Amino acid sequence: MISRHLSLPTLGVAVSVWFAASSPSQAQQVTLPLPRLLTLMPMGAPSGGSVEITLTGENLEEVTALLFSTPQITAHPVTSSDGTSVPSKFLVTVAPGTPAGVHDARVLSRLGISSVRAFAVSNLKEITRTAANNTVETALPLELDSICNASMTKRAVDHYAFQARQGQAIVVDCAAAGIDSRLTPVVVIADAQGRDLLVNRTGGRLNFTPPADGRYLIKVNDLTFQGGERYFYRLALQAANGKTPLPRQPETQSVSAMSWPPSGLAATPASRETEPNNRAPETQKITLPCDIGGNFYPAADVDTFEFAAKKGETWWVEVASERLGRDTDPFVLVQQVKQADGKETLTDVAELYDIASPMKLSSNGYAYDGPPYNAGSPDVNGKFEVKEDGTYRLQLRDLFGGTRSDPDNEYRLLVRKAAPDFSLAAWGVHMTLRNGDRAALSKPMALRAGESRVFEVVTQRRDGFDGEIQLSMEGLPAGVTASGLKIGAGKTYGHLVLTAASDATDAFSLATITGKALINGQETTRSCRMATMKWPVKDAKGEIPAPRLMADVPVSVSNSEPAPLTIEPADSKVVEATVGTTVTIPLKITWRNEFTGTSLKLRAYGDGFAGLKEIDIPMKAETTTLTLDLAALKLPVGEHALALYGTAVSKYRYNPAAVPLAEAEQKKAELLAQAAAEEAKKIAATDAAAAKAAAAKAQQAGTLMAEATKRMKAVSTTAEPRDTVDIIVSAPIRLSVKPAPVAAATAAVSSQP
Structure with a gap:
């Protein structure tokens, strides 16, 4: 349940949060206010550990709970010495054995469930930077195999120091965009004097082998030197063992990942590519169907596979790489190979490119004349038909890989017979407004009593499936119902309508969205992923929206204010x-x-x-x-x-209900200040020591009165x-x-x- 209790300290924090993100002018605002969780600091914790979290957000009052997408992470309000809750602070505990990964955090507030923010769990020691470290002299020492949580200092460079031995393999990994940060990190490894040795400006990892024993520095800054609480990062420093590659820090998933993996696919590929396999004499011989894992590495890598096929066969080719979180653009070329008079002749059979978006996208990628969500992908899913018996060759490359040499750019290649299927993703409907309004907002499923909310549900159809998909939603809070407006045969999207009854009371639950279809005479059910904006973008002409998938489907209803x-x-x-x-x-x-x-x-x-x-x-x-x-x-x-x-x-x-409460608190503070001032005046002429204490008390009461007056004015304005x-x-x-x-x-x- 969502608490209706309101305390003035909480109210004061909420009002400051509201004004941090809103203009005091009376210009037209886009959409009714929704609760949004913006930052957590720190934004992660080790498995089996506890950490005190400070949160910020928009439209958050009466926060009663900090919740996570896994029951292995719990939170309790931090309390002061008198037993009252400290606004915006929670003690978060991660159960022992919780695997490393990214989970969604959200809060329950007056208006219901908030938008989500990533919270990472690691198996490393973790610290949080608490003091400025913008010079070589103030560099924060880091231990090997540890993570530091920090927010980027604006117009500055954050410095960290570590000790290393000659020849010891070191990996530096700065997580930012993958944990919902607005930071575009530039990471530098430098010597003890701050002279650059190795630089990464793409947000990836740095692999470093120290040339000598000694002290080294890590320097971190934003690409355009932005900073502040929304530009947070997790800086990991680890020693590599030289045998098994270190896993990257966990990340959230892009909306494009909604179509991966295919149902029933094994967690690991059945085989691996074998290098060298770039040129014709080195082609890797395979049989179809196949499931192969590989890497676009080194730069300009072209992996070539050769197989026999028979006339009349149709094979579907799928490549996952961008959907695995890699910054890649796979391309597949299938050719028939013929030998005659000692010469090899290649005939193109198919060129396979991107997976198309199910919906019309924005014309320039960010100005909103189409959904700010893209469920398409640079990955590949297409088919080729075999016209005659013979030998065929499949070439796989990354169109972005000509100059990049990153062993983390992995892929998975599937070649299979048709397996018709579908996948689903949903998000809150955005609107097209007059020229100049380009809002791309996170839309948590926080319903007001009497409200109906629409979600677009898109499907990626696999291997020729084009049937009707019936949409449904279960596990909703009391007072909330859902109606799936089906995705018609051959269509790529439909709608889902959530409705809160006018007399609904406060409630919250985790729901599920599913789609059902008949495929080859069998009823097939697939779950639907929910997507959200990482940040509320008020004008997408000036900032490119950044959507991602959520871990689950939280839904709430609030009767704090009706629709x-x-x-x-x-x-x-x-x-x-x-x-x-x-x-x-x-x-x-x-x-x-x-x-x-x-x-x-x-x-x-x-x-x-x-x-x-x-x-x-x-x-x-x-x-x-x-x-x-x-x-x-x-x-x-x-x-x-x-x-x-x-x-x-x-x-x-x-929140008009807060006005009389703020007025009452202001009047109470005025009476206390008046009484303290009169008491100080009486004592002033009798006892110097007592007069000093009374004057201090009166000053404190005056300060509290000023704060109460400021809060009342802010509440009244909003x-x-x-x-x-x-x-x-x-x-x-x-x-x-x-x-x-x-x-x-x-x-x-x-x-x-």
């Missing part, structure tokens, strides 16, 4: 209609805020309803009707669902009505289309023997 508007069917029953007829559906509308304009203009989500004309709902109308011409829509017999949606501007007040544009979504409307009576009777007669 501004609720549109729902007057009757919750399924509407029944006959194919080819026209049906009228009564709708009920509940207005809770003031809206601008004269009407709401709404369109429809749902497979089969794209042709529905825009409808107008007069402002403040309590009822209206939706008319569906089933013949014009060409809606077939069966079960259907739709939801109406559009954008609207309302007068929104942020509670003032502000024009807010948001997506308005109706509760789902369910429709059962029946066959025409004559057609049904005819079918019944024709079925008789």
Whole structure:
């Protein structure tokens, strides 16, 4: 449950968080405020250890819990000597045996569950930098096999020192983007005087072998010398054993990883590439099907595989590398090999490139005229057909690999017969606004009572599967329901509508999203991954949005403030209609805020309803009707669902309930300050020592009064009505289309023997 308790110290922190991310001007804001967790410091801990965490965020009041995507990590509020909770601080404990990896952290607050932030677990000793280390002289000493958690110092270089022996293999790994940081790290290994020896400007690892015993430095800075609490990093310093490569620090997954791995794939490849295999005389002989692991290494590496194939065969080729977290762009060339008169002739059979996005993307990659999420990938998944018996050769290379020589750039190559399947990912719907508004915001599934929220669900279809996919969601909090607007046959995306009842009370749960389809006559169920923005981007023209996949699907509902508007069917029953007829559906509308304009203009989500004309709902109308011409829509017999949606501007007040509490606290502080001042005045002429103590007490009371006044002003300012544009979504409307009576009777007669 989400607590409704409010204390003024918590309120003060929340207000400062709100203003840290919001302009005090009354310009139109995009979307209703949602709770967002922005930073954790430190952002990781060792397995079996404990650490005190300080968090920051947007729109966070009454934080009652810090939760993680694994039960092996727990958190409890830090308390002061009088037993009260210290705002924004938690003691996090990682259970012994917790494997190294990245987990999602989120908080429960007044508005519900927040967006997520990465929290890493390691098997190394960990420290947190607490003092400035921007010079050679102030370099922070690091032990081998340890990790330091830190935030980048703005317009500066952070320095670290370590001792090493000549010839000892050292690995320096700076985790940043992979743990949700905004930092683009430049990492340098230098000698004791700070002279550069080795540099990495791409955020990768540095492998270093000291030329002599002694003290060495690690220097870290942002590529453009940005800094602050959002530019955090985890700097790992490890000794390599020279036999087994050290694993990279764990990272979150990009949205493109939603299509990997195929169902049932083994955790490790069945075989490995064998170098050298770049040139024709060195080709690696294989048989199909195959599952091969390899590396795009060294620079300009071309791995070549040769196999026999028979006429009429169709083989699907899939390569995973970018989806494994590598900065690569695989390319596959398949050629037929013929020998004649001692000469080799190669004929191109197929060139296989990127996996296309299921949806139209932004025209320039970041300005929002399409979703700021890309479920496509530079990886490969395509097919080639064998036209005649013979020998064939497959070449695999990284189109980015001409000058890079990184052994971490691994890949996995699959060549298989068709295995039709699908994968799913979902994210909160973003809106296209007038020119200049390009918001790409993290949208936690924190519902207000009476609200409906839409999520786009995309599918990557595998090996020719093009059937219908039914969407569903389970494990929702009490008072919340979900309706999957199916992904139609041959379509690449659909929608999922979450609806919180108007009388829903505070609740939270971990839900699951699934898709079901018939593949070769068998019902196949696949889970759906949820995606989010790492950071709320207010204007994507100036900052490229950075989405990623989440570890699970947290959902909450809060009755702290209701949705501004609720549109729902007057009757919750399924509407029944006959194919080819026209049906009228009564709708009920509940207005809770003031809206601008004269009407709401709404369109429809749902497979089969794209042709529905825009409808107008007069402002403040309590009822209206939706008319569906089933013949014009060409809606077939069966079960259907739709939801109406559009954008609207309302007068929104942020947390107005906090205003009277802040006013009461201000009055209390004023009375205490007044009493302390009068007491100090009385004592001043009698006892010098007592007068001094009384004056100090009066000064302290005056400071508390000033702070209470400042808090009250801030709370009142944020509670003032502000024009807010948001997506308005109706509760789902369910429709059962029946066959025409004559057609049904005819079918019944024709079925008789």
